[in-house]
Amino acid sequence: MTAYVITADQIDLTFQTADGPVHALKGVDLTINQGDFVSFIGPSGCGKTTLLRAIAALEAPTAGRLSVNGMDPDAARRARAYGYVFQAPGLYPWRTIAGNVGLPLEIMGFAKADRAARIARVLDLVDLAGFGGKYPWQLSGGMQQRASIARALAFDADILLMDEPFGALDEIVRDRLNEALLELWRKTGKTIGFVTHSIPEAVYLSTKIVVMSPRPGRITKVIDSPLPTQRPLDIRDTPEFIALAHEVREGLREGHSYD
Amino acid sequence: MRNTLPVLTVLLAVVAIWYVAAIGMNSTWVRDQAARSETVLGMGEFVRQTLSLDRPVLPAPHQVAAGLWDGVFGQKITSKRSLVWHGWITLSATLAGFAIGSLAGIGLAVGIVHDRAMNQSVMPWAVASQTVPILAIAPMVIVVFASAGITGLLPKAIIAAWLSFFPVLVGMVKGLRTADAMQLDLMRSWNASRSQVFWRLRLPSSMPYLFASLKVAVAAALVGTIVGELPAGASAGLGARLLSGSYYGQTVQIWAALFVAAALAAGLVFLIGWIERLALRRMGLAR
Ligand SMILES: Nc1ncnc2c1ncn2[C@@H]1O[C@H](COP(=O)(O)OP(=O)(O)O)[C@@H](O)[C@H]1O
Ligand SMILES: [Mg+2]
Numbered sequence: 001m002t003a004y005v006i007t008a009d010q011i012d013l014t015f016q017t018a019d020g021p022v023h024a025l026k027g028v029d030l031t032i033n034q035g036d037f038v039s040f041i042g043p044s045g046c047g048k049t050t051l052l053r054a055i056a057a058l059e060a061p062t063a064g065r066l067s068v069n070g071m072d073p074d075a076a077r078r079a080r081a082y083g084y085v086f087q088a089p090g091l092y093p094w095r096t097i098a099g100n101v102g103l104p105l106e107i108m109g110f111a112k113a114d115r116a117a118r119i120a121r122v123l124d125l126v127d128l129a130g131f132g133g134k135y136p137w138q139l140s141g142g143m144q145q146r147a148s149i150a151r152a153l154a155f156d157a158d159i160l161l162m163d164e165p166f167g168a169l170d171e172i173v174r175d176r177l178n179e180a181l182l183e184l185w186r187k188t189g190k191t192i193g194f195v196t197h198s199i200p201e202a203v204y205l206s207t208k209i210v211v212m213s214p215r216p217g218r219i220t221k222v223i224d225s226p227l228p229t230q231r232p233l234d235i236r237d238t239p240e241f242i243a244l245a246h247e248v249r250e251g252l253r254e255g256h257s258y259d
Numbered sequence: 260m261r262n263t264l265p266v267l268t269v270l271l272a273v274v275a276i277w278y279v280a281a282i283g284m285n286s287t288w289v290r291d292q293a294a295r296s297e298t299v300l301g302m303g304e305f306v307r308q309t310l311s312l313d314r315p316v317l318p319a320p321h322q323v324a325a326g327l328w329d330g331v332f333g334q335k336i337t338s339k340r341s342l343v344w345h346g347w348i349t350l351s352a353t354l355a356g357f358a359i360g361s362l363a364g365i366g367l368a369v370g371i372v373h374d375r376a377m378n379q380s381v382m383p384w385a386v387a388s389q390t391v392p393i394l395a396i397a398p399m400v401i402v403v404f405a406s407a408g409i410t411g412l413l414p415k416a417i418i419a420a421w422l423s424f425f426p427v428l429v430g431m432v433k434g435l436r437t438a439d440a441m442q443l444d445l446m447r448s449w450n451a452s453r454s455q456v457f458w459r460l461r462l463p464s465s466m467p468y469l470f471a472s473l474k475v476a477v478a479a480a481l482v483g484t485i486v487g488e489l490p491a492g493a494s495a496g497l498g499a500r501l502l503s504g505s506y507y508g509q510t511v512q513i514w515a516a517l518f519v520a521a522a523l524a525a526g527l528v529f530l531i532g533w534i535e536r537l538a539l540r541r542m543g544l545a546r
Contacts, residue, residue: 058444077450084448086441093543094463103459104449135543155449 005159005191006032006055011064013050013217023216024050025061030210030219034158037185037192039202040210041248042255047217048195052161055193056084068159080108082159083152087167089144091136091151097123098132101151108155122150125184142173146180153188163195178204179233186229199252203227203245204236211248213255221251274320278310281319285309288316314508326515339495342519348496349484350523352412356419357480361473363420364427371428372435372461373453382432389425393483396421398490415487415496422483423476430472434465467544470535477527485520497523 013025024047032038040048053059054066057073068076076082083104091100098119105115123129126146136144145165152160166174182205185192196202202209203225211221227240235241289308293300300308310319318326330342337344367385370377397418404414438460446456488498497516504512539545 053444056448058447077448080450082448084445086445088441090441090445092460092463094541107446107449107451107455107459137543 003034004031005034005036005069006030006193007065007067008051008055009065011054011061011066013047013054013059014062025054026216026218028064028217028219030222032191032193032208035189035191036208037182037206038194038208038210039206040193040195040212041197041199041202042212042252043214044197045217046212046214046255048197048212049163050217051212052163052193052195056082056161058084080155081157082161083155083157085145085149085152085160085162085165087164089136089141089148091144091147093136095135096132097128097134097136097139097147100136100147101132101154104151104155110155118154118156119150122153123147125153125187126150127180140173142169142177145169146177149181149184153184153190157190159191159193161193164197165194166201167196174201175233181205182231199245199248200236203241203248204231204233209244209248211251211255213252220255223247223251277317277320281315281317282306282309284317285312285315288312315510318511318514322511323514323518326511327518330512330515330519342497342500342515345495345497345500345516346519346523349481349488349498349520352415352484352487352496353419353477353481353523353527355412356416356483357423357477359416360420360423360480361427361476364424364472364476365431365469367424367428368431368435369457371432373457385425385428388421393418393422393486397483397486401487401490415484418487419480419483423480426472426475426479427469430468430475431465434468434472435461437468438464463542466542467539470531470539474528474531474535477531478524481520481524481527 008028008030011025011028012023015022015024028047028051040051042048050059054061055068055073057068057077060074066073069079069081071079071081091097092103095103101119101122102115105118110118119132120129123132126149128143128146128150131139131143131147136147139147145168149160149162149165152162166177169177178201181192194202194205196205207225207229209223209225210219211223212218213220223244225244227235227244286305286309289300289305289312292308293305309315311322312318315322327342330340334341334343336347367377367381371381372378400418400421401414404410404417435457442460442464443456446460451459484496485498485501488496489502497520500516501513504510504516536545
């Protein structure tokens with residue numbers, strides 16, 4: 001049984017700016033299955049963020065049809081269909097880590113005992129058990145970003161949208177977090193949309209790689225990964241991985257030759 | 260205490276300049292007196308007299324200090340000659356006006372941030388209210404309230420509030436809008452209501468702006484209260500003390516009252532600064 005969680009049918013998204021219209025997305029077609037790990041990759045300005053925000057109903061397409069969990073994106077947002085992770089952790093300095101993770105739960109009206117149980121569970125999931133009482137400034141950048149992932153997971157949305165979540169972190173921390181994220185994805189079976197501009201990151205994580213190119217922002221290639229779901233870090237040295245990375249790089253290059 | 264030396268140096272310089280100015284400004288009167296009684300004053304005697312006049316143009320620092328000491332410690336604090344009593348009258352009206360003004364400023368800012376119509380309509384009026392000289396408004400407020408039989412603390416507190424709501428309004432409009440786009444997007448992704456966004460995000464983020472504006476507001480409230488005590492008829496408070504001092508040429512009394520007012524203002528601003536440091540440190544917002 002394959003259920004489409006997200007479908008985009010010929011969506012355009014044009015920003016009206018003082019310098020005239022900016023075509024952030026043009027003719028975007030996409031289907032994402034339940035449980036997919038989808039990476040969006042492309043040079044900056046190709047509309048990755050805009051596409052993710054449109055799925056999250058933080059932007060509205062100017063044309064085309066977009067559906068999330070069978071609803072229009074805004075209905076899905078109101079039904080709390082997804083958790084969103086930004087590049088910066090965005091934790092409140094005046095709340096503890098547990099308080100931050102519990103914030104969406106408070107807003108959604110979860111009972112207190114339930115909140116505590118959920119906070120403990122997701123902190124454990126991102127390997128931050130025991131840090132609930134700490135304040136954000138007492139944690140490293142990588143730990144803060146894990147806390148923000150825990151916050152996005154706390155209310156059991158089955159879609160996780162992440163916009164360059166590890167972009168601001170150094171490579172070593174990033175590797176560890178990527179491994180942990182894959183582990184988390186396998187455990188929870190969530191559908192993940194993940195924006196990146198790193199080829200190895202996209203190839204390592206994804207079941208589906210969406211290659212995009214700018215002016216106007218569009219999808220130039222969608223690659224289904226042949227890699228197994230069990231992926232130790234050293235899979236990156238296998239010929240399959242290298243071939244896939246090459247294919248992504250080719251896709252990016254083709255996108256560029258348009259202009 | 261590396262600051263002590265420069266601070267002391269400046270203080271000494273101020274006192275020295277003050278003495279020189281006192282001698283200069285009071286010299287005419289001393290010279291006229293001497294001419295009238297046809298005595299010739301030696302230099303030392305001349306200086307001594309300029310610094311010990313009953314009603315000097317500019318009292319010397321030690322005269323003001325003596326006046327202050329007498330006003331603060333030399334009187335029963337229930338006496339009408341006590342600066343503590345007058346100070347308390349002024350302080351209580353200041354605090355009441357500060358409270359009213361701050362709440363009004365915060366309330367209006369909340370309205371402006373949440374409501375388009377208020378955003379466009381309130382600010383011009385608020386600005387206009389501050390361009391009218393407070394000296395023109397104060398007597399009207401006093402008279403209007405007096406005609407309704409209300410005197411004492413409330414009319415003065417209203418004038419204090421008139422001056423102190425404005426900095427709080429401006430600071431809080433900025434403060435309530437300081438939460439960044441990403442934080443607001445997160446709230447939107449959780450489908451948070453406006454009141455949830457306000458209490459959990461906008462209000463806490465605005466705290467640094469609130470405290471900064473409260474410091475300005477409390478000093479303004481004190482000024483407003485003193486101005487409210489100036490219109491004829493007021494017999495209590497530092498403003499009344501200033502006014503009666505100027506009626507009777509009691510310059511020492513004026514200066515003593517001024518110093519008490521300055522000390523009150525400094526104390527209030529310091530107190531708010533102290534609460535600010537505690538609160539912002541606890542909130543992780545201190546820089
Ligand atoms: N709010 C906005 N207003 C106007 N233009 C925007 C806005 N957001 C994005 N854009 C423009 O849309 C294009 C795509 O941006 P974005 O989706 O952020 O790209 P990416 O995330 O791939 O770097 C860029 O040209 C960008 O300048
Ligand atoms: Mg982006």
